[in-house]
Amino acid sequence: MDEWKDMLRAAKEWAEEAGKYQLERAEAPLVMTSKTSAIDLVTEMDVWTEKYVTEKIREVYPDHYLKTEESGNYDGDSDYEWVIDPIDGTVNYAKGLPFFCISIGIRYQGETVAGLVHAPKLRETYEAVKGEGAYMNGKSLRVSDTSAFNKAVIGTGFPYDKGVDADNNITYINKVIPKVGGIRRLGSAALDLCQVAIGRLDGYWELKLNDWDVEAGLLIVEEAGGRTYVKEEEKGLFVLSANKALFSELRQIIGRE
Template sequence: MDYELLCTKVIAITRLTGNFIRKESLNFDDKSIEFKGLNDLVSYVDKNAEKLLVDNLSKLIPEAGFTTEEETINTKGEVYNWIIDPLDGTTNFIHGIPTYSISIALYEDEQPVIGVVYEINRGEMFYTYKGGKAYLNHKEIRVSSRPSLSACLLATGFPYYQFEKQKQYMQLFSEMMQKCHGLRRIGSAAVDLAYVACGRFDAYFEYNLNAWDVAAGAYLVQQAGGNIMNFDGGAEFIVKREILATNALIDEEVLEIIHRNFNTVL
């Protein structure tokens, strides 16, 4: 498998889909919003973008399976599987906040081999592939080199359902805010992870995420020299639905604060 060539084709498909989303954003009517659950929004833009991605990615590896957010298709491939989020940051999109992205990962034998995150409105294409580095618009990127939490800027997300853990999470925010330069909540997990990969953020943490939210961005962070783990420091961040991405220098500081304030099992 020529991963670099395949990644180039994925980028072209991603850019095409991004053009569709950008065009639809100009005349979007919020009457088309649907609710999948409490505060869990979807629109025809998400669904049509996903169909566009699936149709084109299927041509690259016909035997590959798909894990998709909008469930236009969900199949399991024996070797290859795409994990895609056609519009990560739907709430931002619906409210006219210009930070949302497309997230695409390819797994081979349950290991990532391609990761693409496209921040549509800034035209920033983050990508990586097996045997390569991590890149932003053809330039190599690396995680930050800040060695202490006191000099770092962190990203997170706020819970929008399962509020039984909200009090603990607010305690965690409170201590984090006192120990670092600040916390940011952009509204797209894929973008948060891409920003860790290129050194804009030094770490990112969140829980209750799905594979399509984090698969591509996590691979970007790893390929850029960072670490990806769950809140216990283990590798099962997708299964446990909690993720900590770091520049590999502040892991112990961040994990200590998480453990002191937040229990994943109540």
């Protein structure tokens, strides 16, 4: 466990340094391209951040596996794997909205044992080590105690192919809206999960995600006392999380099994 904490401390240092440069670079026009759709953006800072973080990891842990959003997988000869999203919420970053982050999850023998989500513009750093609780800027986190669904605020998002695939979350939005207190769409899966962990959101669901979007955030929710559900599907992951009082009801309303 001490080794997990050491790796998390290193990840935090690298993410904070990368985040500083993300903020500096955002003051000038960004070079960006599209991936799967016109709004599925990648900026030069996605590429720079991923290169910076992966090079730091390879210097200190040269035998570790890496799984990254932009450049793919790096082979290793270790029980450890790092799962990295250099900017989760790239559209927000490119548009000048503050809701974006660097997400780093660490797996040991296939199990997530440490997670970090650093949001430089918000000045919030979420972290967790398995069995050690979850924290934001050093303060212990706990999910909300909201128990009435009609008083709950739930987060969600939409896939990049929402305009060409009918499986675009509209069905589930229509199921949830009449029953819930409010819905929020913030634009970063990693930070949405962290909002559940800190109790600002009472629950969250989304479909067609990748593991680098949620690897760290899922552990942070669980270590903050929340529950999570992940299903691997043809076009990505279906993810649902909530506090313990609302989890089963949200899962039943969505009904995506």
